[in-house]
Amino acid sequence: MAQGKPGPRAVVVGGGVAGLTAAAALSEAGWRVVVLEKEDDVGGRCRTVRAGGYLFDTGAQHFHDSYDDTLNAAIRAGLGESFRIPQEPKGIFHDGRLSTFVPRGLNPSTIFPWGAVGLTGLADVGAVAPALLTHYRSYNIRFPHWWSQGDRVTAARFLSRRSTARYRRNIADPAALYAMGAGIDTISAAAFMVSLRYTFGDRTGGFTGGMGSLSEALARKAKVITGMVALEVVREGKNATGVRAMPAVGGRARTYQADVVICALPATALPAVAGRLGRSAQDIVARVRYAPAIVVNFASAEENAAPGGPVIVARGEEIGAAWVCKNTSKAAEYAPGGGTVATVVFSGEEVPVIIDEPDDVIVKAASSACSSIFGTAFGKARQVRVDRHPEAFPVVSPGHAARVRTLFTSGSGVGNLLLAGDWTTSPTVEGAVSSGLAAAGRALAQRAG
Numbered sequence: 001m002a003q004g005k006p007g008p009r010a011v012v013v014g015g016g017v018a019g020l021t022a023a024a025a026l027s028e029a030g031w032r033v034v035v036l037e038k039e040d041d042v043g044g045r046c047r048t049v050r051a052g053g054y055l056f057d058t059g060a061q062h063f064h065d066s067y068d069d070t071l072n073a074a075i076r077a078g079l080g081e082s083f084r085i086p087q088e089p090k091g092i093f094h095d096g097r098l099s100t101f102v103p104r105g106l107n108p109s110t111i112f113p114w115g116a117v118g119l120t121g122l123a124d125v126g127a128v129a130p131a132l133l134t135h136y137r138s139y140n141i142r143f144p145h146w147w148s149q150g151d152r153v154t155a156a157r158f159l160s161r162r163s164t165a166r167y168r169r170n171i172a173d174p175a176a177l178y179a180m181g182a183g184i185d186t187i188s189a190a191a192f193m194v195s196l197r198y199t200f201g202d203r204t205g206g207f208t209g210g211m212g213s214l215s216e217a218l219a220r221k222a223k224v225i226t227g228m229v230a231l232e233v234v235r236e237g238k239n240a241t242g243v244r245a246m247p248a249v250g251g252r253a254r255t256y257q258a259d260v261v262i263c264a265l266p267a268t269a270l271p272a273v274a275g276r277l278g279r280s281a282q283d284i285v286a287r288v289r290y291a292p293a294i295v296v297n298f299a300s301a302e303e304n305a306a307p308g309g310p311v312i313v314a315r316g317e318e319i320g321a322a323w324v325c326k327n328t329s330k331a332a333e334y335a336p337g338g339g340t341v342a343t344v345v346f347s348g349e350e351v352p353v354i355i356d357e358p359d360d361v362i363v364k365a366a367s368s369a370c371s372s373i374f375g376t377a378f379g380k381a382r383q384v385r386v387d388r389h390p391e392a393f394p395v396v397s398p399g400h401a402a403r404v405r406t407l408f409t410s411g412s413g414v415g416n417l418l419l420a421g422d423w424t425t426s427p428t429v430e431g432a433v434s435s436g437l438a439a440a441g442r443a444l445a446q447r448a449g
């Protein structure tokens with residue numbers, strides 16, 4: 001940017017990772033960026049809260065090794081590799097056993113998912129291995145490979161090729177459901193992560209805690225106004241000229257002028273703010289539904305008898321799983337003095353049933369999940385925090401990928417109004433980061449053109 005010449009102005013609506021990534025990228029390119037976030041804090045569904053000396057992840061917690069855009073964003077935002085916990089000190093608690101992630105090459109027992117495949121599956125391993133290796137390169141948590149080849153059918157075929165009945169039931173089917181977005185409400189994030197771990201071995205590690213530190217670091221790169229509710233995108237003809245917004249606690253509405261507006265909102269919140277969009281944008285927005293989730297955090301002053309450090313416990317059908325990061329810098333960060341923070345994520349069928357229950361009912365259910373997996377009920381927790389997400393994960397209907405591709409080609413239908421958010425890519429932090437980068441890229445290209 002030439003000195004003295006002010007850069008173009010962007011208003012970003014929504015201070016989740018998608019909006020913040022877009023804002024950081026444009027700020028780095030010399031744009032004058034304002035992010036409007038209706039809550040008091042940034043992060044949206046990717047937020048880490050500090051309370052009483054403990055750290056609580058209130059939404060996303062797991063980082064996958066294929067989160068390239070996320071890791072790069074974290075590095076650029078100054079967090080460095082420390083954002084992601086190294087491989088060694090983590091593991092999965094399953095069926096009462098802690099399976100640590102040791103390098104495959106060193107431990108023959110982890111080369112293949114024996115436990116999940118079962119005895120009857122051993123004969124299939126010879127056939128399974130080449131398929132795994134073939135698909136490994138094109139595999140990515142964003143599943144562009146599956147999407148590009150026709151969603152559901154390709155995904156199902158891909159997974160069925162490597163399965164015994166038991167493997168399919170416990171591992172492949174949940175992963176397929178998740179991947180297709182079709183049944184995310186019927187599986188847990190844990191089941192999904194376990195399936196990835198079993199399927200792709202050590203590459204699927206990358207447990208992190210404190211995912212919200214990414215949101216915070218990105219927010220330092222742009223001007224963010226929290227507690228500011230965007231009311232509407234202001235338009236002149238086919239162009240957006242700014243965003244009208246009002247303080248959440250009351251006060252006068254004002255308009256933030258912009259050369260480009262980026263709406264990084266959940267699909268359900270978008271229409272009220274963005275107004276009428278083009279046909280393909282309207283179409284995709286109308287078809288996205290959300291599955292709910294609940295996160296319960298327990299902080300205990302005592303080290304947990306099982307794994308210690310921050311642990312993530314999640315529930316889902318037959319798989320009870322936990323990620324542990326004992327003896328890492330994050331352990332001390334989460335719970336100083338050898339304490340424990342356990343995060344229980346409910347994301348299964350029971351969520352719609354219990355989401356409106358009072359805290360004590362939810363806390364009891366979470367405590368019993370801890371008890372069944374770790375033998376510790378966290379009855380005497382120092383702090384307990386319950387976060388309800390009625391709209392946790394976008395559940396996309398079949399054909400979503402094709403519609404998203406159209407959206408990217410034809411745009412929102414309003415020249416300089418760009419859309420971002422996990423629903424435009426995949427229901428993950430990586431999806432949100434990628435969508436923010438894409439929106440920033442389009443803004444830069446529009447300007448250059």
Ligand SMILES: Cc1cc2nc3c(=O)[nH]c(=O)nc-3n(C[C@H](O)[C@H](O)[C@H](O)COP(=O)(O)OP(=O)(O)OC[C@H]3O[C@@H](n4cnc5c(N)ncnc54)[C@H](O)[C@@H]3O)c2cc1C
Nearest residue numbers: 014016017018038044045060061062230392421422428429
């Ligand atoms: C319980 C849970 C666990 C998860 N676990 C993982 C995980 O382990 N790994 C993973 O990769 N992903 C996980 N996810 C998914 C991940 O958190 C999301 O995909 C990602 O954070 C979405 O980011 P986003 O920016 O698209 O949307 P959001 O985070 O929803 O951001 C949208 C923002 O817009 C704001 N907003 C809304 N309306 C307005 C308005 N009118 N004016 C101003 N601001 C407004 C909201 O307050 C919010 O901050 C999890 C999600 C949940 C809920």
